[in-house]
Amino acid sequence: MRLWMTILMLATLLPLAALLAWTWPALAARWRQAGRAARAGLVGLWLLGGGWLVCCPHDDSFTGLDNMTYRHLAQAFLDGRGFHDPDAVLAEAPPELRENFLLHRGPVGRPTRDRVFQLSGWQSVEAQPFFMPVLSLAAAGIAPALAPERFVPLVGALWLALVLVSGFCAGGGRGLATTAALVLATAWPAWFLRGYYAEGVGAALVAGVVATATVRPVKDGIALVAGFALGLAVSYHPTLVVLAIPVGLGLMLERKDWKSAAAMAAGGLAGIFPAWAMTRWVCQPYGDWTRWRTLKQILFSAPEHQAVGFALAILLAASLPALWAGFREPVRAWLRRVDGRATPWGWLASCLLPGAVIILLPGPAGEILRKGASTTWDGIGWPCAGLALAGAGAVLAKGRPIRERFWLMALCWGALFFLFIKGTEIPVGLWSQRRFLPVALAGVTLLSAPLAAGMAGISRQGRAMLALALAIGAGGANLVRWPAAYAGMNERGAAGWVRAVAERIGTDRLVVFDYYAHSIPYAAGLKHRVLGLGEGGARDHWPEVAHWLGGLAASQEVWVATSWSPTTLEEGLKLEPVHAATGKFPSVKAKNFFPAEGGYRTVENAFSRLVPLGEVETSGQIKALDGSPIGLRGPWGQIRDGATWSRQGSGIIGPVPPPGGSVAWEARCGWRPPTPDWASQELRIAPPWGGEPLRLEVAEGTQAVRGVLHRPAEDGPRAGTGIYTLSVKRPYDPASQGLRGYSADLGVLVRQIIIRIEPDGGSVPQ
Numbered sequence: 001m002r003l004w005m006t007i008l009m010l011a012t013l014l015p016l017a018a019l020l021a022w023t024w025p026a027l028a029a030r031w032r033q034a035g036r037a038a039r040a041g042l043v044g045l046w047l048l049g050g051g052w053l054v055c056c057p058h059d060d061s062f063t064g065l066d067n068m069t070y071r072h073l074a075q076a077f078l079d080g081r082g083f084h085d086p087d088a089v090l091a092e093a094p095p096e097l098r099e100n101f102l103l104h105r106g107p108v109g110r111p112t113r114d115r116v117f118q119l120s121g122w123q124s125v126e127a128q129p130f131f132m133p134v135l136s137l138a139a140a141g142i143a144p145a146l147a148p149e150r151f152v153p154l155v156g157a158l159w160l161a162l163v164l165v166s167g168f169c170a171g172g173g174r175g176l177a178t179t180a181a182l183v184l185a186t187a188w189p190a191w192f193l194r195g196y197y198a199e200g201v202g203a204a205l206v207a208g209v210v211a212t213a214t215v216r217p218v219k220d221g222i223a224l225v226a227g228f229a230l231g232l233a234v235s236y237h238p239t240l241v242v243l244a245i246p247v248g249l250g251l252m253l254e255r256k257d258w259k260s261a262a263a264m265a266a267g268g269l270a271g272i273f274p275a276w277a278m279t280r281w282v283c284q285p286y287g288d289w290t291r292w293r294t295l296k297q298i299l300f301s302a303p304e305h306q307a308v309g310f311a312l313a314i315l316l317a318a319s320l321p322a323l324w325a326g327f328r329e330p331v332r333a334w335l336r337r338v339d340g341r342a343t344p345w346g347w348l349a350s351c352l353l354p355g356a357v358i359i360l361l362p363g364p365a366g367e368i369l370r371k372g373a374s375t376t377w378d379g380i381g382w383p384c385a386g387l388a389l390a391g392a393g394a395v396l397a398k399g400r401p402i403r404e405r406f407w408l409m410a411l412c413w414g415a416l417f418f419l420f421i422k423g424t425e426i427p428v429g430l431w432s433q434r435r436f437l438p439v440a441l442a443g444v445t446l447l448s449a450p451l452a453a454g455m456a457g458i459s460r461q462g463r464a465m466l467a468l469a470l471a472i473g474a475g476g477a478n479l480v481r482w483p484a485a486y487a488g489m490n491e492r493g494a495a496g497w498v499r500a501v502a503e504r505i506g507t508d509r510l511v512v513f514d515y516y517a518h519s520i521p522y523a524a525g526l527k528h529r530v531l532g533l534g535e536g537g538a539r540d541h542w543p544e545v546a547h548w549l550g551g552l553a554a555s556q557e558v559w560v561a562t563s564w565s566p567t568t569l570e571e572g573l574k575l576e577p578v579h580a581a582t583g584k585f586p587s588v589k590a591k592n593f594f595p596a597e598g599g600y601r602t603v604e605n606a607f608s609r610l611v612p613l614g615e616v617e618t619s620g621q622i623k624a625l626d627g628s629p630i631g632l633r634g635p636w637g638q639i640r641d642g643a644t645w646s647r648q649g650s651g652i653i654g655p656v657p658p659p660g661g662s663v664a665w666e667a668r669c670g671w672r673p674p675t676p677d678w679a680s681q682e683l684r685i686a687p688p689w690g691g692e693p694l695r696l697e698v699a700e701g702t703q704a705v706r707g708v709l710h711r712p713a714e715d716g717p718r719a720g721t722g723i724y725t726l727s728v729k730r731p732y733d734p735a736s737q738g739l740r741g742y743s744a745d746l747g748v749l750v751r752q753i754i755i756r757i758e759p760d761g762g763s764v765p766q
Helices: 002-022 024-033 036-055 066-078 095-101 134-140 148-184 188-192 198-215 221-236 238-252 258-281 292-299 303-326 329-342 345-360 363-377 381-396 402-423 430-456 461-481 494-505 516-523 536-553
Strands: 117-119 127-129 510-513 529-532 558-562 573-589 597-612 621-624 636-640 643-647 650-655 662-671 680-686 694-699 701-710 721-728 746-757
Touching (some): 002 134, 002 148, 002 198, 002 221, 024 148, 036 148, 066 134, 066 148, 066 430, 095 536, 134 148, 134 198, 134 221, 134 258, 148 188, 148 461, 188 430, 198 238, 198 402, 198 430, 221 238, 238 258, 238 303, 238 402, 238 430, 292 303, 303 402, 329 345, 329 402, 345 363, 345 402, 363 430, 381 402, 430 461, 494 516, 494 597, 510 516, 510 536, 516 529, 536 558, 536 573, 536 597, 621 650, 643 662, 643 721, 650 662, 650 746, 662 680, 662 694, 680 701, 721 746
Parallel strands (some): 510 529, 510 558
Antiparallel strands (some): 558 597, 573 597, 621 746, 636 643, 662 746, 680 694
16 A cells, blocks of 8 residues: 555656756746846745645544545555455444444445445445545655645645746746736635645646646657646546646647657556546446446436536547647648637637526526536635736737637636536535636636736836736735635644544544544544444434443443533443543634635534443433433434424433432423413423323423422332433424424423432432
């Protein structure tokens, strides 16, 4: 595994470094012409920007999304887990209980216990990576020299160097300032190049080739490197094929050079090979596209897959004839004539046409495109858009290479593909804008040199200074308004906090989290015996899980970790507190992209050891109804404002007094009258031994209600714990008030329940 880590790490970094080295002759020539301030600016901007990326990566550990998955997969590889190692921790659970420790119980989605490895079945322990592992392997390859989370920022720093060199060579000091404004005009580079985003690495590879071509012709040996970078971008994320093919096609047809074109094609095939090999032999997250029968099923399984297939078919259909005809001199001469007539208005029309498609396309596809465009616009805004339009105008001006106009047109049409994919997703904040990241990085790179050259070409000093001031103002507008999206380090400190908690947990004991998301950071590497109670229906199966854990606790140490208030009793078990950990990590909150504001993510875990009651005296039950299923039985309603609605038959585990003894039963609860004449609710508590229930009046508002339950002296032997069942005299159905999403048999809102054996009750016989 270490070999593959090193190979993929070098295969990513070395091509970018080689592309940067290829620009040296042009850079050296411009360096000699530039003033001292411009030279210092080039070095200073790269050190500042690249240093910021590398030194301030995100610590996404609890985000619960794709970027977190790639991060934990890299750590799992470093911990020694292989591609197909069985899940030894899940194997400890009985097969009939395993679904309860997956993200979702079947058949929802793909079966996974840790969001990092996918299982072959809902009760299986055979595993493969959940996503294509190219990014995770490459990131792990820089350890121990650098932490894996610094890999993407390192790639970003190399991309930034190429873009700054491109702007500097094209326009000197003015060009450098303009390029910096483009890079800062939107937060896509600053945010996504500091996290685990496969699209970011792939886009940096494509954009690096574009930047190099603006400085020095891509031919001879560097054509092989450029082709490899374009192919490897697709290995990082298949959506990059939409940009990689047009970039490669533009370079191959730029000059009549079969040798360079063949080298670029060979390099591209070599770069794509990891994607083919890993799909064939390592994992198939969305199916094995290397086999025709499966590929046909994939293409019709989801709108995103259909979009990829449609885009690829168009690109291949256009590329093959273009390559055949592009090396014929009459065709090349005809293309030059067409370009001369089409510049700039014909090219402009072809670039604006995708906007008309977004606005006018009917049906579901049009709605998806408009939704994607709307959410993406939140990360752009008018100042950034104005700067981008100025750059596009510079690209379309006469005198720029035809390949740049072709690339701009391809980028505009390719944006439809990325907007479509974006439109199929629910906007959930900054991370979901990663879909448009390839367009953002490629766009910044493509526009930098033409805009820099245009800025440098303004002859009058006053106009030049005004244009430069406008460019810098437009580039800095979003940064000034929403600095959190640029400077925020998501979940900063979470990785170190997780390592400290993992050390406290140890590797010997079984630990079960009652909140799935908080178990993920410890689960993938298999070093720690950690399971998390899954989302959705798994909570209804907590009684079976608790019964299994109780049996294990008789022969080994078992911990339960809660992300809510600790509970003191489970069926036949006492929960003995052993450790508590709280982490408060900075996070950036945004509905789509902008506005983005700083906030915090708080993670609270309380660890308790399960102790069979045969080893200790029965303790009282203290249970906060704030979200944890531990200690609860039967149906419970929704959580509202830190309290849970009781339902008919809601149960809670509590201590059972000895025959003739009593328990004090107390609940902090409340009632919200749905109608003026329904001022109170009668809460009934049936004890485990049967008989008359305790009746308590719950008035409007929040209050504590108390009562005593007596166990008959003649009652037979019972366990030390039992189920106290709640009901009400008159159940409440919110649907009668026009409220949806609630159960039809609600009782009262319960915040806390305390059940204690009365002092004169003695101890429970064991």
